[in-house]
Amino acid sequence: MNCPQDWPEPIVRVQSLSESGLEAIPDRYIKPPTDRPTTSLKESDPSIEDGAINIPIIDLEGLYGDDHDRRNSVLRQISEACRDWGFFQVVKHGVSPELMDRSREVWRGFFHLPMELKQAYANSPKTYEGYGSRLGIVKGAILDWSDYYYLHYLPLSLKDLNKWPALPQNSREVIDEYGKEVVKFCGRLMKALSINLGLEEDYLQNAFGGENIGACLRVNFYPKCPQPDLALGLSSHSDPGGMTILLPDDHVAGLQVRKGDRWITVKPAPHAFIVNIGDQIQVLSNAIYKSVEHRVIVNSAKERLSLAFFYNPKSDIPIEPAKELVTSDRPALYQPMTFDEYRLFIRLRGPRGKSQVESLKSPR
Ligand SMILES: O=C(O)CCC(=O)C(=O)O
Numbered sequence: 001m002n003c004p005q006d007w008p009e010p011i012v013r014v015q016s017l018s019e020s021g022l023e024a025i026p027d028r029y030i031k032p033p034t035d036r037p038t039t040s041l042k043e044s045d046p047s048i049e050d051g052a053i054n055i056p057i058i059d060l061e062g063l064y065g066d067d068h069d070r071r072n073s074v075l076r077q078i079s080e081a082c083r084d085w086g087f088f089q090v091v092k093h094g095v096s097p098e099l100m101d102r103s104r105e106v107w108r109g110f111f112h113l114p115m116e117l118k119q120a121y122a123n124s125p126k127t128y129e130g131y132g133s134r135l136g137i138v139k140g141a142i143l144d145w146s147d148y149y150y151l152h153y154l155p156l157s158l159k160d161l162n163k164w165p166a167l168p169q170n171s172r173e174v175i176d177e178y179g180k181e182v183v184k185f186c187g188r189l190m191k192a193l194s195i196n197l198g199l200e201e202d203y204l205q206n207a208f209g210g211e212n213i214g215a216c217l218r219v220n221f222y223p224k225c226p227q228p229d230l231a232l233g234l235s236s237h238s239d240p241g242g243m244t245i246l247l248p249d250d251h252v253a254g255l256q257v258r259k260g261d262r263w264i265t266v267k268p269a270p271h272a273f274i275v276n277i278g279d280q281i282q283v284l285s286n287a288i289y290k291s292v293e294h295r296v297i298v299n300s301a302k303e304r305l306s307l308a309f310f311y312n313p314k315s316d317i318p319i320e321p322a323k324e325l326v327t328s329d330r331p332a333l334y335q336p337m338t339f340d341e342y343r344l345f346i347r348l349r350g351p352r353g354k355s356q357v358e359s360l361k362s363p364r
Contacts, residue, residue, distance in 0.1 A: 005126055008139040014147050016115060018223030018303075028143050030230045037232060037256070037297040038263060054089075054267050055257060055274070056081040061092040063192060078189075079196040082277055086292030087257050089272040094188070095181045097271040100247055103178040108305055109168035110149065111221045121165060123150065125347065129163045136349050145231040145298050147221045153179040154215040155314070175217070179309075182245050183215055186311040189243065189275065197285055199324055207284055207322065208242060209314025214339070218308045222254060225298040233296035233304070238354045239278040240343045241312035246274040252304040258293040265297070279342070279357040280313050283334045286321035293353055315340040333361055 017026070058077045062070030081088035110118070123130035125137045133147045149165065152158040153176075164172050187205065194203040205213075222233040233254060248255060248268040255274065256263040266274060282291045298304070313319055318336035326332045334357075345356045 006124055007134065008137050011122070011133050013115065013118075013133050014143075014145055015111065015221065015223045018225065023226050025145070025225065025227045025231055029145055030227075031142060031232055031235075035232065035235070036230060037228070037295075053259075053264050055085050055087045055264065057089045057091065057269050057272065059092050060090050060094070063188070064094065075192055075196055078192050082193065082196065082289045085257070085259070086290045087266075087274065087276045087294070089266075089269050089274050091269055091272045093185055093273055095185055095273070099174075099178060099181060100271055101250075102174050103307060104247065104250065104305060106168055106171045106174045107149070107219045107221075107307065110165045110171065110219075111147070111305070113167055117167060118165075121149070121163070128347065129160075136347070138349060144234050144296075145222060145225045146233045146296070147223070149219045149221075150216065151175070152214075152216045153183065155212055158214075178307075179215065179217065182309045183311070185273075186215075186243060186245060186309075190311075193243075193281070193289070197288060197322070197325065199322060203322065203324075204242075204281070204284060207313070207319070208280075208311075209317050212314045214241070214310075214312035214315055216310050216312070218310070220296070220304075220306045220308060222296060222298050222304040222306075224300055224303050226300055228298045228300050231298060233298040236293050236295040236353050238282075238291040238293050238357060239276060239308075239310065240280070240345070240356065241278040241310040241339070242280045243278055243311045244276045245309040245311065246276070247307040247309070248272075248274055249304045249306055252299070252302045254296045254298065254304045255306070256295050256297060263295070278310070278312075280319050280339060282357055283319050283337075284322055286325040286330060287333050288325060291354070291357060313339045315343075 056077065058074065058081065060074060062074040065071065118131050121131040123132040128150045129152065131149050134143050151164050161172055164175055166172065190204045191201045194201050220234065225231050253265055253267060255266045257266060268274065276294070277289045277291050279291045281289055316338050318338055320336035321332045321334055342356065
């Protein structure tokens with residue numbers, strides 16, 4: 001199955017719609033009532049104070065030092081967060097706060113360039129690289145209220161600086177430095193996750209293909225929305241890849257994580273990354289770790305920007321549950337599948353909850 005060369009309908013930039021000053025959003029962006037956002041926990045459970053719940057925040061400083069007890073305590077916090085939430089924030093992660101700020105500024109600058117300059121990078125569903133405004137190619141689909149930019153860092157054979165924005169000035173250098181730092185950080189986290197699963201510390205990295213992993217960035221831009229109660233910035237989905245490192249907007253909340261039947265709005269800590277487990281680690285861990293559904297709400301007062309960095313397995317090796325995590329009590333829950341085969345689903349149909357990883361379950 002191959003992705004088609006072109007979009008099924010003319011692309012409309014959400015930012016242009018938003019800036020046109022319309023008061024009602026087009027029908028294409030109106031979600032069915034069951035998918036519309038509840039903006040606070042209070043709406044789903046009045047006994048809980050809005051803001052009372054957040055995903056765990058973990059200080060990673062102790063992970064890198066010599067103090068054994070401190071390191072074990074950090075590992076334990078990561079383990080609990082992976083099992084209970086599939087999502088956590090990390091601070092003192094080793095990536096420079098100044099580089100995080102610069103990266104956000106570069107991307108804000110890009111989205112505020114004149115439209116004709118951005119259009120030079122318009123993407124197609126063949127590779128998704130470049131400036132885009134929809135995920136999935138189903139004709140007539142209800143769309144999300146966001147634009148984005150998608151690019152590859154790894155493998156090096158896919159890294160093509162000509163497909164990265166040349167403006168604002170120095171953007172390519174900043175984007176490159178950011179990718180290198182986040183890849184290093186992911187390597188450290190993969191070790192922590194392997195140890196916590198009782199595996200050799202290089203297990204997950206090797207299962208991902210060693211040095212030949214995939215790494216890509218989607219920068220999401222959520223323009224102001226005149227009817228935020230009817231739309232979503234990004235529909236509910238779990239991430240198809242290995243692990244995601246999200247740099248959220250420093251001023252505007254919007255990410256909601258599913259906890260049972262509630263949506264928890266994440267309150268980002270200063271210079272924190274938000275880490276979440278993707279479907280491939282759910283498969284490798286035989287569902288000890290779960291990739292958790294999340295979505296993005298929008299608002300009428302402020303635009304929002306986020307950088308989602310996807311750390312993925314090499315695309316052509318089969319991913320299956322680690323043998324060490326398969327027992328007679330807990331047989332392999334998933335059949336092997338390459339990431340190339342797997343991600344076609346989201347590329348064709350767009351974000352759809354957890355339906356893809358569920359469909360991979362072994363018949364029993
Ligand atoms: O913008 C966000 O906070 C989340 C983005 C996200 O979930 C994604 O890009 O897959």
